[in-house]
Amino acid sequence: MLVVHGISLPPNQFGGPWIDxxxxxxxEPHAHPYFAEIAGLEVSAHxxxxxxxxxxxxxSFLERAWHAGRSCFMGREACNDFSIGVELEGTDTTPYTEAQYQSLADLARCLMGAYPQITCERIVGHCDIAPxxxxxxxxxxxxxxxRAILLEPA
Structure with missing residues (x-):
């Protein structure tokens, strides 16, 4: 399964080295007041x-990333064990860019080719596995x- 996430650091700001x-x-917890709240989190995305x-x-796509947290998909818990996590720089309320959709679709096509279990139905949001x-x-x-981009010829 491919899990799509959204992230911005600090919240609602784009660019900079903070996500990396x-x-x-x-x-660095002192670089921004918000960072003190999340200091020590052990998270990652593919x-x-x-x-x-x-x-x-x-x-590596062959290794587990720590992106899903407590999660469940189709009755199976611990989605980190069987998913690939992709973060998009963005927020819940800021439209994502066309460049992001194209890049995500290109990546998804490659992953679907390498991992046939990943289908359009198994590309989900973090909200879907951790409602x-x-x-x-x-x-x-x-x-x-x-989904429309995924259906276009590559």
């Missing part, structure tokens, strides 16, 4: 897609647009 620092375990569509990979606990990628994420 968080996923690489080097976020990839991040920035607003310009650029992609950074942090964890009530997580809301990302939020209502600003256009699922029908992503």
């Amino acid at each position: 620092d968080l996923f690489l375990g080097r976020l 990839c991040l897609i920035r607003r310009d569509g650029s992609l950074t990979q942090y964890v 009530g606990r997580k809301t990302d990628p939020g209502p600003a994420f256009n699922w029908s647009h992503l």
